[in-house]
Amino acid sequence: MPARVHPDVPGEARLAKKVGARIRALRKKKKLTMAELGTDRRGQVYFEKQYVWKMETGRVTPSLAALSHIAKRLGVRLAALLRDL
Numbered sequence: 001m002p003a004r005v006h007p008d009v010p011g012e013a014r015l016a017k018k019v020g021a022r023i024r025a026l027r028k029k030k031k032l033t034m035a036e037l038g039t040d041r042r043g044q045v046y047f048e049k050q051y052v053w054k055m056e057t058g059r060v061t062p063s064l065a066a067l068s069h070i071a072k073r074l075g076v077r078l079a080a081l082l083r084d085l
Contacts, residue, residue: 017058018085019067024056026074026081037073 027037034056038047046069047055054060055070062070064078071078 012061013058015085016061019062019082020056020058022081022085023052023070023074026076027056030074032073037070040069040073 023037027034034049034052038049038052039045047066051060055062055066067081068078071081074081
């Protein structure tokens with residue numbers, strides 16, 4: 001079950017939105033749909049389109065494993081995905 005953004009953690013909502021915006025920008029640059037981003041190159045589904053949308057809009061806080069998959073799918077290192085947020 002995805003972790004929702006916790007309102008009592010200072011700055012979490014803002015950070016989730018920044019991460020989501022970066023994911024969306026990189027996804028669009030790579031010309032991937034939300035559904036394509038949630039799958040691997042063989043077509044194995046890891047994240048449904050709805051979950052990707054929730055990540056991109058900051059409604060959920062993705063796990064490190066989810067961010068790692070997203071970074072690989074976008075062709076960037078995890079550190080680059082999170083740099084300067």
